Amino acid sequence: MRRGYLEFLFAVSLVLLCVNTDADAAGHNLQGIVGGSVRIRCGLDPFSGFNGLYFQKKSSEGQEIFINGYYDRPLTVLPEYINRTFFNKTDLSMEMTNLTLSDEGDYLCIFICNGANCKETKFYLTVTANYSVPVLEVQGCRSGPGAHNCAISCSSSGGHPPSSVTWGVIGNKTSSPITDKEESVIIQDVNSSLWNVSQTVRLNCSHPLNITCSVGGVVSHAVSVCQDPDTQDKHVVVVCAVAVLLLILTIIIIFVIMSRRIQIPAETPPSTDVELQNLNSRQAG
Numbered sequence: 001m002r003r004g005y006l007e008f009l010f011a012v013s014l015v016l017l018c019v020n021t022d023a024d025a026a027g028h029n030l031q032g033i034v035g036g037s038v039r040i041r042c043g044l045d046p047f048s049g050f051n052g053l054y055f056q057k058k059s060s061e062g063q064e065i066f067i068n069g070y071y072d073r074p075l076t077v078l079p080e081y082i083n084r085t086f087f088n089k090t091d092l093s094m095e096m097t098n099l100t101l102s103d104e105g106d107y108l109c110i111f112i113c114n115g116a117n118c119k120e121t122k123f124y125l126t127v128t129a130n131y132s133v134p135v136l137e138v139q140g141c142r143s144g145p146g147a148h149n150c151a152i153s154c155s156s157s158g159g160h161p162p163s164s165v166t167w168g169v170i171g172n173k174t175s176s177p178i179t180d181k182e183e184s185v186i187i188q189d190v191n192s193s194l195w196n197v198s199q200t201v202r203l204n205c206s207h208p209l210n211i212t213c214s215v216g217g218v219v220s221h222a223v224s225v226c227q228d229p230d231t232q233d234k235h236v237v238v239v240c241a242v243a244v245l246l247l248i249l250t251i252i253i254i255f256v257i258m259s260r261r262i263q264i265p266a267e268t269p270p271s272t273d274v275e276l277q278n279l280n281s282r283q284a285g
C-alpha cells in the first residue's frame with residue numbers, strides 16, 4: 001500500500017518534469033520566413049544583476065559570432081547585421097529583419113556580470129520560405145477514347161524547406177483514379193537556395209473529377225477534368241453566345257453615345273434665323 005503510494009508520487013513527478021522540459025524547448029524554438037523578421041527575447045524569466053548582454057550565433061564551423069547587444073563600452077556590430085538587428089534594452093530583446101536562409105541556426109543570449117558570463121539562454125531559429133500557389137497543367141483529360149492519355153502536372157516554386165506534392169481528388173467513388181505518379185522533381189535554385197517542386201500524374205478519366213495539388217501546405221486552385229465532352233462543348237457555346245451578346249450591346253451603346261454627341265451642336269444654340277424661317281414658313285403655309 002505504502003509502496004504503491006510512493007510509486008504514484010514518483011510517476012507524477014516524472015510527468016511534471018517532462019511537461020516542464022517540453023514547454024521550455026518550445027519557447028526557445030523560433031520561426032521566421034525569408035524577408036520577414038523575428039524577435040529574440042532573452043528576458044524570459046526575472047533576472048537582474050548583469051551589466052551586459054550579448055546576442056551571439058553559432059556559425060556552421062562551431063564558432064560563436066557576436067551579433068548585437070550592449071556592455072559598458074561600445075560594441076562593434078558586423079556589417080552583415082548592423083542595419084537589420086535592433087536591440088531593445090527595455091525588454092532585453094533583439095529584432096532581426098530581412099531574414100535569409102543563412103540566418104537559420106543556433107543563437108545564444110549571454111548575460112555578463114562583472115566581466116564574466118553568468119547566464120545563457122539558447123534559441124534555435126528556423127527560417128522557411130512560402131511556396132508559390134501551385135499551378136496545374138492539364139493534357140488530354142477528356143473522357144472518351146483519349147482518356148488513357150490524361151496527364152496533370154503540378155508545379156510550385158520559391159519554397160523552403162524542400163517539400164513533396166500532395167494530390168487532392170474529389171469525385172472518385174471507389175478506387176483512386178491516379179494510375180501513375182512520376183517521381184517528384186525537386187530542384188534547388190543556386191542563387192537563392194530556394195526549392196522548385198513539380199510532379200506529373202496520370203489519371204483514369206472514367207468519371208468527372210476535380211483535382212487540386214498542394215506543396216508545402218499551399219493549395220492550388222481546383223481544375224475540373226474528365227468531363228463529358230458534350231457538356232464541355234455546351235459550356236463553350238454558352239460562353240460564346242454571351243460574348244457575342246456583350247459585343248452587340250457595346251456596339252449599340254457606343255452608337256447611341258456617338259449619335260448624341262453629334263446632335264448636341266445641332267441643337268444648341270438655337271439659331272434665331274432658323275426660328276424665324278420656321279415661323280415664316282409656318283405663316284406662309
Ligand SMILES: *[C@@H]1O[C@H](CO)[C@@H](O)[C@H](O)[C@H]1NC(C)=O
Pocket residue numbers: 079080082083
Ligand atoms: C547601414 O545604413 C547606413 C545608413 O543608412 C549606411 O550608411 C550604411 O552604409 C549601411 N551599412 C551597411 C553595411 O549596409
Ligand SMILES: *[C@@H]1O[C@H](CO)[C@@H](O)[C@H](O)[C@H]1NC(C)=O
Pocket residue numbers: 083084098
Ligand atoms: C532588405 O532587403 C531588401 C530587399 O532585398 C533590400 O533592398 C534592403 O536594402 C535590405 N535592408 C537591409 C537593412 O539589409
Ligand SMILES: *[C@@H]1O[C@H](CO)[C@@H](O)[C@H](O)[C@H]1NC(C)=O
Pocket residue numbers: 088089090091
Ligand atoms: C522596447 O520594448 C518595449 C517593451 O516591449 C516597448 O514598449 C518599446 O517600444 C520597445 N522599443 C523599441 C525601440 O522597439
Ligand SMILES: *[C@@H]1O[C@H](CO)[C@@H](O)[C@H](O)[C@H]1NC(C)=O
Pocket residue numbers: 170171208209210224
Ligand atoms: C467540381 O467542382 C465544380 C465547381 O465547384 C462542381 O460544380 C462539380 O460538381 C465538381 N465535380 C465533382 C466531380 O466533384
Ligand SMILES: *[C@@H]1O[C@H](CO)[C@@H](O)[C@H](O)[C@H]1NC(C)=O
Pocket residue numbers: 179204205206
Ligand atoms: C478506369 O476506371 C474504371 C471504373 O472505375 C475501370 O472499370 C477501368 O478498368 C479503369 N481503367 C484503367 C486503365 O485503370
